[in-house]
Amino acid sequence: MNNSNKIKNPSMFLLWIGASISIAEIYTGSVIAPLGISKGLLAIILGHILGTLLLSFGGYISFSNKCTAMESIHNSLGSLGAKIVSIINVMQLLGWSAIMIIQGGRAIGPILSISYKTSLLIVSVIVIIWSYSFFNYSKKVNDICVISLIILCIFMFSKIDLSKSIELRGNLNFTTALELSIAMPVSWLPVIGDFTKNGTSKKGVLFSSFLGYFIGSTAMFMFGFFVTIFTGKDIVEFISSIGILGGLVILLSTVTTTFIDIYSAVISSKQIFEIKTENKYIILYSILASIVAFIFPMENYENFLLIIGSVFVPVYSVVFLNYLLRKVKSPKFHTIGIISALIGIGLFNYFNKISFGIPTLLTILCISIIYISLIKIFNIRGVKNGQASI
Numbered sequence: 001m002n003n004s005n006k007i008k009n010p011s012m013f014l015l016w017i018g019a020s021i022s023i024a025e026i027y028t029g030s031v032i033a034p035l036g037i038s039k040g041l042l043a044i045i046l047g048h049i050l051g052t053l054l055l056s057f058g059g060y061i062s063f064s065n066k067c068t069a070m071e072s073i074h075n076s077l078g079s080l081g082a083k084i085v086s087i088i089n090v091m092q093l094l095g096w097s098a099i100m101i102i103q104g105g106r107a108i109g110p111i112l113s114i115s116y117k118t119s120l121l122i123v124s125v126i127v128i129i130w131s132y133s134f135f136n137y138s139k140k141v142n143d144i145c146v147i148s149l150i151i152l153c154i155f156m157f158s159k160i161d162l163s164k165s166i167e168l169r170g171n172l173n174f175t176t177a178l179e180l181s182i183a184m185p186v187s188w189l190p191v192i193g194d195f196t197k198n199g200t201s202k203k204g205v206l207f208s209s210f211l212g213y214f215i216g217s218t219a220m221f222m223f224g225f226f227v228t229i230f231t232g233k234d235i236v237e238f239i240s241s242i243g244i245l246g247g248l249v250i251l252l253s254t255v256t257t258t259f260i261d262i263y264s265a266v267i268s269s270k271q272i273f274e275i276k277t278e279n280k281y282i283i284l285y286s287i288l289a290s291i292v293a294f295i296f297p298m299e300n301y302e303n304f305l306l307i308i309g310s311v312f313v314p315v316y317s318v319v320f321l322n323y324l325l326r327k328v329k330s331p332k333f334h335t336i337g338i339i340s341a342l343i344g345i346g347l348f349n350y351f352n353k354i355s356f357g358i359p360t361l362l363t364i365l366c367i368s369i370i371y372i373s374l375i376k377i378f379n380i381r382g383v384k385n386g387q388a389s390i
Contacts, residue, residue: 008200009205012205014147015146019213021220029220032044035177055189055192056206069268077337077341092190097261112244123254124294132279146256164230165229191264310352313359314347321372343367348360
């Protein structure tokens with residue numbers, strides 16, 4: 001591997017802080033506000049501990065096996081399974097990239113007193129440049145921008161008047177709030193391995209990704225949570241009231257998050273077709289996400305993206321089990337993994353639909369039972385010369 005692609009621990013730490021600082025995190029934190037301060041903060045912190053542990057473990061597996069996120073899936077589901085999941089992943093990553101561009105454009109437009117389309121164009125151009133430059137030039141630029149973003153976020157926190165809280169009403173329960181806090185870090189599972197495989201040590205990858213995302217995302221959840229409880233204002237309204245610095249936070253947070261999705265979409269595409277030059281596809285996918293942002297209203301496909309995103313908790317449950325049990329190392333078509341993942345997808349969506357328990361944890365538990373049971377039923381003992389012995 002080219003040493004220029006290596007990501008040192010401080011850069012890995014800042015990379016995942018940058019990924020976690022986004023409007024999406026802030027908005028989700030605001031949703032938890034009706035729980036009240038004590039229960040709300042407990043749900044945010046506990047959920048992030050659980051969710052970020054799963055996220056960083058996914059990154060640890062990719063570093064240990066020197067493989068990307070989708071290659072980890074290939075090791076568990078075989079080539080056909082990995083190809084299907086990769087197609088879904090590319091779709092969702094480009095979709096979420098478009099949504100991030102839309103959110104950024106909507107937020108900075110009023111602050112800069114420019115039209116919505118102009119603000120979209122500005123955000124899109126910066127995303128394209130940022131996505132191209134991260135792996136082609138110094139990562140220190142991203143490091144510096146994330147540090148600047150942290151300082152600006154501290155400034156935004158200081159603008160919240162904590163002297164009195166506002167009584168809020170809502171029917172959100174603790175388990176739902178906990179699930180929201182788990183789901184946000186877990187949503188990065190099909191992405192993290194594309195970066196942690198380029199880390200420098202197992203411990204470094206594990207702790208830098210965990211601490212970076214945990215600190216950043218927890219802080220953003222709390223920011224949205226406190227803005228809602230203590231001001232009652234909409235998130236964009238509050239940030240807009242800060243002025244140009246608020247706009248700068250939105251712009252920087254958009255690009256430091258979106259370029260990760262763009263790059264990972266390119267890496268995932270390697271499981272679908274041959275890619276000789278990553279740079280061309282980074283630019284192509286950045287432009288494609290920008291076009292989608294211009295053409296389609298966010299509301300038309302956000303729910304669709306949430307549905308296809310539900311694939312990855314079950315799939316990565318199989319990846320975790322495969323790594324821990326070390327039973328099968330990439331047969332051509334791993335039937336047990338496919339069956340377990342498909343059942344898990346159905347269960348995950350069902351648990352979410354009926355609001356039963358904590359869907360992510362319940363799904364992982366159910367898949368663990370199913371996967372291990374099937375291994376015992378088919379008497380899969382291990383790996384011999386790269387092939388499963390049955």
